[in-house]
Amino acid sequence: MKPSLPSEFLHRPIAHRALHDISDQRPENSRAAIRAAIDAGYGVEIDLQRTRDNRAMVFHDYDMTRLTGQPGPIQQITETQARAQTLLHSDGEGIPSLEEVLALVAGRVPLLIELKDQDGAMGPDIGALEADVVSALKDYEGPVALMSFNPHSVAEIARLAPHLPRGLVTSSYEPKVELLPQAVCDHLRNIPDFDRVGASFISHEVIDLDRPRVAELKAQGVPILCWTVRSLEQEAEARKVADNVTFEGYLAEHPA
Template sequence: MGFGKKLLAAGVVAAGAGVLAVAPRPGFDKRNHDVPEVPDVPYAHRGLHDAGSGLVAGYEAESGDYVDLARRMAVQAGYGSADFAGPIAPENSLASFAAAAEAGYGIELDLQLTVDGQVVVVHDSDLERVAGDPRRVADLTYEELTAIPLFPAPAKPGDAEAKPLDAAPATAPEGYYQHVPLFSDVLKVVDGRVPIIVEYKFDGFDWSDRDDELMEKGDALLSAYAGPYVIESFHPGAVNWYKQNRPEANRGQLADFASFGTDKKAVTEWMAGLLAFDWLSRPDFIAYDWHGGDTPQVRLARAMGATTVSWTVRSSAELGESEPYFDRFIFEAFVPRKA
């Protein structure tokens, strides 16, 4: 039986246990391992960026100021120039992380593995949305990734989508651009100036040797890093990996709403949204879709001691609506106050 099937079967049993299923890590265990709290700062989703996630219709009222800040902070950090026409700091780029650090915001980012075993920072499993390139990150080397500009066109600040390519680039283009970065380079850029939330990304709920490789290599980089960080994942197996191997690290279970479906993947996602797998990961914090703060499972987990983190808040109004239910928040598309 694969890991996903075992997880589903165990989740059914755990869900029946109710309160015990969603219980976070016990306080005595946190004290025994001297686990730090999630630092109390706003976290910039995929960095402070001028192209990418959240810069879409419906958020124009505040996103202009956000884009202006991202560009200004990136230039201040030494990336691009004020008169550059295209994106200076696209999502999950070195420039976006430098911009967030310059502005004093925490950072949320995503880890994946290239075909040559490099830990890189990118959200999607392929490059279609961020670069107009349909190839998967897992099928590309890091060297190949360095030749692919993030959000290359249309070239104006705030664009949310990249122009599809007619053909994959053979060589790096001339001029300024940002590409998918190595996680090690991101850590050098941030250099402990602000805290980071590190998400381990997976396709579905199965598990392979490659997933072990991502966990081991990502953790090795974090273990050598002196700055403040916490980890999170939608996959309870990844959070459980930290429970078993790095109990001193603050670990978080990502979850969101999911409609009930009849296939294995849909049922597993629905149960994960109910936090029915927290018995396995025993997280220190719950990172939940901001719409779900008032759900019974989130309220219960918080009452039992879990820190709650909302994602992804995209306006002052959304922050005001969700703030009563969450202790921390991940944001984009507007400029929030600092703690």
């Protein structure tokens, strides 16, 4: 029996890449942004990439230029080097490891963890990141859920840690946006792998929430999260379909 998404993920708005604001030295996925989200009572969403030595780091991009000013893939440096790599617009913070973030959150708020695709085209060349994530979560206590665009990644999480709630990140899958082959986008667009990978929920692109497949899953009782909401007005519209929102750029409303 697949695990359910903890109810906490449906009651607290989730800060996308944590509650980031570079004007306050809180870049995305930083410790400062995570602390701010916790202090505000929001859930936290983070992204994971792996280093050359297969350690899970809290970082969104494959290339480090946008977030650190230093070019090159994060997969080509070690964990030690990543921790020493200063994030732009921060108070001297390095890239945090997953283990650091788990210790920081410590179960105080729901933690939604996205594993970025490590295959390059949503294929089966994955495994190292998933293994390190599951290892890091072995003794973690608190509401946590894992998700990925790549169904192979979600299936691997189910194999390694069947007790951990996992879901699929889903979207309209436009090839020019996702930088993926048309055939891959056409396959993934209607979420065909939901049952196969033992997913417990989806987190769907907010501008595509009217997709019939989303309505079908919702009718089956599947929790629907969504990304990325950027205003109170968009949040109100999204909540007509989604059970909860992942937001950035404003302060989401806490449900009564």
